[in-house]
Amino acid sequence: MIRAIRACKTAAEERAVVRKECASIRAAISENDQDYRHRNLAKLMFIHMLGYPTHFGQMECLKLIASPGFPEKRIGYLGLMLLLDERQEVLMLVTNSIKQDLNHTNQYIVGLALCALGNICSAEMARDLAPEVERLLQFRDPNIRKKAALCSIRIIKKVPDLAENFINPAAALLKEKHHGVLLTGVQLCTDMCKVSTEALEYFRLKCIDGLVKVLKDLANSPYAPEYDVSGIADPFLHIRLLRLLRVLGQGDAEASDTMNDILAQVATKTESNKNAGNAILYECVATIMSIEENGGLRVLAVNILGRFLSSRDNNIRYVALNMLMKAISLDSQAVQRHRATILECVKDSDASIRKRALELVYLLVNESNVKSLTKELVDYLEISDPEFKGDLTAKICSIVEKFSPEKIWYIDQMLKVLSEAGNNVKDEVWHALIVVITNASNLHGYTVRLLYKYVQAAGEQETLIRVAVWCIGEYGEMLVANAGVLDIEDPMTITEADAVDVVETAIKRHSLDLTTRAMCLIALLKLSSRFPSCSKRINDIILHHKGSFVLELQQRAIEFNSIIEKHEKIRSALVERMPVLDEATFSGRRAGSIPAAVSTSQGAAPKVPNGVFKPASAPLVDLLDLSSDDTPAPSSSGGDFLQDLLGVDLSPASSQGTNQAQKSGTDVLLDLLSIGTPPAQSSSSTLDMLSPSQGNKKPVDMLNDLASPSAPSAQVFSPAKKSPMMDLLDGFGPSPPAPVAETNGSTYPSVVAFESTSLKITFSFSKDPGNPQTTSIEAQFANKSPNIYSNFVFQSAVPKFLQLHLDPASSNTLPASGNGSITQKLRVSNSQHGKKSLVMRIRISYKVNEKDVLEEGQINNFPRGL
């Protein structure tokens, strides 16, 4: 049959042959053909290996196993191991056959059964057959003993509770002379130490001296042809012994002391010109690194690694790099000595070595060597393989962020990385870069000029373009005016048209994605007020995008166009430079990785009857933009305000001066929208963006809030405790900015949803008037105990008539004794709104003092009418 299959030239032919064979095998199975059963199964296994389905043969295996003869059993077990694995239920049926075979008088059959058990044993089988295996550990034939030892490994891995039964027999195996049994015995002990501390203690107490002696004998043993591998007696046994010693020596000074001598002997005497010898040395070094402190041995070990590192064999260098990673935590000084060699390895042609070396370099970086190492890495970035660039840039960025000694250096390095491999840079990295740039006020001019240069040279890197476009938009005038020139810069002259050119080429590039192009539009808008001479041209570019097929771009183009043409007065204020972004907020957000909540309130957006300058789907951001400018007096009532809002074109701005602060606030909003979030969201979820930390607000609320003009922008900044905006607004607003929860409080009262001795959960509610079925809930968790809760997870379940959407929580760590809280937003849609009220089951899990805690409860006290 195999010949027939091999003779097939095409896959189709092969399938035909296999189908025919399968058919005849199936026929034979149904006829219960005794004589050819094992041949059929052998064929079936071959078919299985080719990747065809063979489950119909599973029962045949069981029949063969149950038959008395050795050859049949042999094929049966082989089939069992190949065609089945531990998860199949058929396996239950075979447990009994295996049990019988384990007790068989023929030792070869016992061997077969053990072999099968070792390969496919499941947890139930392990429990059932453990006594048999335990008994076989003392069998007279060594072949059986070693198989039984390995089976025991599998058993204790499946059912760790059984380990204690095996301690004594396993210890007995360590006294064996037979290499095979000794090898498996040592392995069994090692694995037992991993699952049972009891076993670990026992072996530490009783076996260390014996093991040291065995290793000593082995290391000094004369030539033994049977176990010789290139001049070394049984390197495999060496390695297993060293590994067991490592487990025993870890964290036990006395045990470590006992093995010092032998380790020193192995480390110095072993030949290192062959792979086998190196394997032993490598294991020996690993053991030395793990056991308790011994200065002399450590030096020896690091020297061996140094030798490995300079080896010409790539394999050896690879393991050396691997081991140095462990060594670095023990003795970073010694590893630093090899820095140059390691850096060379980063540039190796072999991906495995590169990856190891890069990780090692990453660990090696500290304040003193960051500049030189980063320079090397950045230089290498130019010539590295494309597939390696991703890893490399990620590591460089993280090094630069972590150790950057000064801002100018940080900006320099990041821009270099962006221009080399901007496409591999993650979003948060360039967001962080922008935050740093805004904070480095004396470097604005320098940065924007540098970016201008880079973007001319490397126009394909998307993130570079984004950062450049953003900076040109913000600091365009500094680019042209050569403001804030540093000593190190070459003077250059850039006209206003040049700056616009850059943005224009960027926006025309089709390979760029939507976010970048949207950012270009914003930059253009900003430039239009900064460069009056180019205003006409910019307007043309924007007009061009009025016909864009992409809704987001079209909408922006139309809005910006109207700003340029019809709102000359407020434009300059509207596009003022962004206030400095708060670094603490940003890093906090990043740590909590709070994605902006997505809501779909587009349908509920208020209809604006007087659509002079707004397209039908005008997002609220527009309302804000323009309204803030025209709010005549902070004290105006909600109703008046709405009118003002609609009549914005007619009533000219009156209180320009007092509104100054707020305008830049909304400006921030605008920019936040453009940078921080993908456009798909910003078009539909404007509401959320405006209050990223406060929960979904309804348009009505929004308008109410607008009546007290400081509220919306204050909310945006409420996570930023030190935001300068806060102060300005505080002084200006008639009422202190109130959190949304309170403004909504009038509609639905907040409830204490759950309270236990350790935890309190408060729900506050808000509703979208356009969509009465949906309730937004903001859950606030407070810790009542004096301990910090980590890994805090809140889960909830609702009956079928409700639909639940959980947004990510603000954090997963809950500070002790109510010193802070976690908030999490939920959205519940009630399909039986008005008939049934909300109910919810909740479950909270968290870790306190390393212990897992689980709390559960049901919430029935939702306010009526939700």
Add this chain to the structure above:
Amino acid sequence: MIRFILLQNRQGKTRLAKYYIPLEESEKHKVEYEVHRLVVNRDPKFTNFVEFRTHKVIYRRYAGLFFSLCVDITDNELAYLESIHLFVEILDHFFSNVCELDLVFNFHKVYLILDEFILAGELQETSKKAIIERMGELEKLD
């Protein structure tokens, strides 16, 4: 511990596959395909180790055949490299000058040798002679 052993030719046909961890059938095919892709294009000068998902593949090439072992990340790579060689020596000895065709036609014997050499993902016997003798005894019983 050894997760699985694969023996593949340069075209990616699997000649032997032994799994010591339970995997879905489809997952096995995927693994075989991915491992083959990983090892086949590597330069002979490169290391014999590649990282594969959360584990490591130790492979060695003999003529057109790739012997790949997938092991834990903390295992001694050099030792497994050595054990691949030992396995090949055993096969070579048993089939007297082994070639791919021997393995195709006697695949069940290869599995039996493997079962004498490695069990439950751990080395069982390191003596070539012991394994060959044991195989001889088993052959006689057939």
